[in-house]
Amino acid sequence: MASTDARQSKVQSVPSSAGVGGPTRARINAKTLRTDRWWLTPLATFLVFFAFIVYATFRAFYGHDYYSAPYLSPFYSPCLGDCVGGASDFGRPFQAFPLSAALIVLIFPLGFRLTCYYYRKAYYRAFWLSPPACAVAEPHQKYSGETRFPLILQNVHRYFWYAAVVVGVVLTYDVVLAFRNEQDEWGHMGLGTLLMLVNVVLIWLYTLSCHSCRHAVGGRLRHFSKHPVRYKMWTFVSKLNTRHAQFAWYSLFSVALVDLYIYLLAANVFDDPRFF
Amino acid sequence: MGYDLKMRVWRGDQSGGELGDYTVEVSEGEVVLDALHRVQATQAGDLAIRWNCKAGKCGSCSAEINGKPRLLCMTRLSDFEESETITVTPMRTFPVIRDLVTDVSYNYEKAKELPYFEPPPRDSDGKRRMAQIDVERGQEFRKCIECFLCQNTCHVVRDHEDNKPAFAGPRFFLRYAELDMHPLDTHDRRELAQGAAGLGMCNITKCCTEVCPEGIKITDNAIIPMKERVADKKFDPLVWLGSKIGIRNKDNDGRTEV
Numbered sequence: 001m002a003s004t005d006a007r008q009s010k011v012q013s014v015p016s017s018a019g020v021g022g023p024t025r026a027r028i029n030a031k032t033l034r035t036d037r038w039w040l041t042p043l044a045t046f047l048v049f050f051a052f053i054v055y056a057t058f059r060a061f062y063g064h065d066y067y068s069a070p071y072l073s074p075f076y077s078p079c080l081g082d083c084v085g086g087a088s089d090f091g092r093p094f095q096a097f098p099l100s101a102a103l104i105v106l107i108f109p110l111g112f113r114l115t116c117y118y119y120r121k122a123y124y125r126a127f128w129l130s131p132p133a134c135a136v137a138e139p140h141q142k143y144s145g146e147t148r149f150p151l152i153l154q155n156v157h158r159y160f161w162y163a164a165v166v167v168g169v170v171l172t173y174d175v176v177l178a179f180r181n182e183q184d185e186w187g188h189m190g191l192g193t194l195l196m197l198v199n200v201v202l203i204w205l206y207t208l209s210c211h212s213c214r215h216a217v218g219g220r221l222r223h224f225s226k227h228p229v230r231y232k233m234w235t236f237v238s239k240l241n242t243r244h245a246q247f248a249w250y251s252l253f254s255v256a257l258v259d260l261y262i263y264l265l266a267a268n269v270f271d272d273p274r275f276f
Numbered sequence: 277m278g279y280d281l282k283m284r285v286w287r288g289d290q291s292g293g294e295l296g297d298y299t300v301e302v303s304e305g306e307v308v309l310d311a312l313h314r315v316q317a318t319q320a321g322d323l324a325i326r327w328n329c330k331a332g333k334c335g336s337c338s339a340e341i342n343g344k345p346r347l348l349c350m351t352r353l354s355d356f357e358e359s360e361t362i363t364v365t366p367m368r369t370f371p372v373i374r375d376l377v378t379d380v381s382y383n384y385e386k387a388k389e390l391p392y393f394e395p396p397p398r399d400s401d402g403k404r405r406m407a408q409i410d411v412e413r414g415q416e417f418r419k420c421i422e423c424f425l426c427q428n429t430c431h432v433v434r435d436h437e438d439n440k441p442a443f444a445g446p447r448f449f450l451r452y453a454e455l456d457m458h459p460l461d462t463h464d465r466r467e468l469a470q471g472a473a474g475l476g477m478c479n480i481t482k483c484c485t486e487v488c489p490e491g492i493k494i495t496d497n498a499i500i501p502m503k504e505r506v507a508d509k510k511f512d513p514l515v516w517l518g519s520k521i522g523i524r525n526k527d528n529d530g531r532t533e534v
Contacts, residue, residue, distance in 0.1 A: 019435035024371035026378075027292050033363050034343030117480055117500050124479045131431040134483035135343055135368075143436045145477035152476065155511040158504070211496070215504035222527050223459050225407030241496065 020137050031137035038133035045126035052256060056106075059259055063100035065266035066259075070180045071192045073262045074199065074255050076102045078170045089177065090170075109167055112160040113252075117211045118245045120154060158212040168207050171200045181274070190272040195261055199254040206247035209240035278303045279358050281311055285323065286365040289374045295363065296320070302353055308362065309337055309348035312376075324375035332489055335423030339376050340365045345425040345487045348376075367428040382433075383424050386444045389472065390451055391534045394462045410459035416497060417454040419490040420447060426484035426494060432477050443474035446484035446494050453498035456505055464531040466509040469502055478503075 020031065032038070059066075059075050066073040067087040079087040081094045081101030094104050113119050124130050131138040146154050175196045181188040207213070218234025221227055240247075265272055281302045284295040298315045309327055316323045327337040330349045337348040342356075342363050356362055370378035398404055426446040427433070433440050444452075452469045455461050469475045480503075484494045492498075508515045518524040 018437040020368045022437045024290055024437075025368055026286055026366045026372040027288065028286065028295075028365055028368065030343075032343045033340065033365060035363075036342075036344075120479065121481050121495075124481050130479065131435065131481060131483070134429050134481075134486050135340065135345055135434070138431055138435045140435075143432060143439065143477070145432060145474075145479050147474075147476035151479075155503075155507045158507065158512065211500045212504060215501060219501050220505065220508060220527070222410070222457055223407070224409045224413065225459075226527075231409060 042126040060102040068265035108163040112164040115157040202251040206251040209244040282361040335421035369434040
């Protein structure tokens with residue numbers, strides 16, 4: 001057995017790939033000794049995200065069945081391309097755009113989620129296995145984190161948050177419009193209205209619990225005492241922020257569900273149950 | 277009510293080692309460190325363990341139990357089935373010295389690289405003043421016991437030895453954040469945090485938070501706020517423009533970059 005002389009012998013060149021199998025570390029062949037089902041969360045995350053990506057890609061490129069009066073799919077809102085009648089509440093400035101109108105606006109919510117601090121954790125683990133779980137060795141030889149292109153672009157998250165606030169306002173407006181019937185008369189409500197309402201609440205909870213939001217409203221300050229209102233706002237956002245991951249999941253499901261519901265309505269698979 | 281616990285404990289040094297099998301009698305209410313001490317007392321007198329307070333406050337007995345980075349003294353045997361074999365290894369990110377003892381001097385080297393707190397001149401009455409709510413924010417970070425479990429579990433250095441020179445690790449991002457949020461500190465460490473300390477290497481996969489025995493929200497309350505502060509300084513053209521035309525808040529005035 002060696003003694004504490006190991007301290008002196010630790011300085012030596014190591015291969016760049018050396019991780020838990022490196023020459024100075026305890027010689028243990030297993031990449032992890034965890035006995036719990038550590039693979040379950042990244043696997044479930046991968047499957048759900050992958051399913052969402054497939055569905056969202058199909059719907060974004062599909063270009064049809066996104067409006068069933070008075071409901072507009074959140075994937076196509078605001079509808080700025082060559083949209084069907086009634087779907088364009090903000091005009092059609094990109095009418096000449098040859099592809100699906102969803103592709104014009106979807107980059108903003110997509111970019112917001114792609115650069116989100118929670119989603120980053122989730123997909124770095126589930127898709128890139130970096131690491132797959134805590135204290136489970138990752139398969140990559142080299143690692144530079146978010147210091148280089150393209151991952152250094154994750155720092156634009158706050159700009160996508162600004163856009164997400166605008167998208168949130170537009171989706172809220174869509175919910176207001178959903179309190180009409182097919183003849184544009186106000187004071188009506190159907191199951192679609194309820195689903196859109198739940199969705200927009202979850203979207204707002206997700207958007208307002210964002211880490212960049214927390215920073216912008218007050219987190220960037222060094223003296224809360226000089227900014228009592230911003231301190232209160234920061235405290236509120238901080239409470240929401242602890243549940244950011246939950247809101248990320250709930251709103252992901254709700255936005256897909258609302259789109260699916262409107263898709264099925266528009267495709268005449270069933271009629272919208274009207275409450276009043 | 278005692279029972280016989282099966283343990284596998286890593287024995288060895290940098291020249292090699294293996295998991296040794298031990299069966300030891302344990303009692304209700306004991307922790308893993310108690311079981312190891314009994315192994316040491318009855319079967320393996322030369323078993324090396326670093327420990328001190330047995331109360332989760334000194335941060336000495338960090339190790340990996342069934343592959344999870346944990347404190348030996350804070351891991352209850354009642355968390356496991358009586359029939360379960362408990363495997364204990366040293367932290368796998370740091371050079372092993374012997375058995376469960378590792379050389380954690382990497383962390384002390386990183387601590388030396390971090391510029392210290394620099395207060396402003398005293399007020400005319402010889403005092404310095406801070407408001408209570410400004411002080412409270414950093415209190416969570418002061419709970420750190422420097423067990424280095426977060427440093428150990430961070431894949432940036434755990435899986436990539438070559439990153440050690442360029443990466444300070446979560447424990448020190450905590451310190452960067454604490455000082456950056458400090459109402460009196462006059463150093464601006466944002467460039468340093470991103471550059472020399474390697475904040476950009478962190479991909480916020482939150483393992484540091486998961487293993488922290490003090491429950492400090494390292495990622496949400498320190499690393500991400502610090503990343504946002506760095507983005508203010510380095511990556512946000514609107515903040516830059518605001519500072520040029522004088523519409524930024526004056527909260528960072530009086531700080532000098534280090």
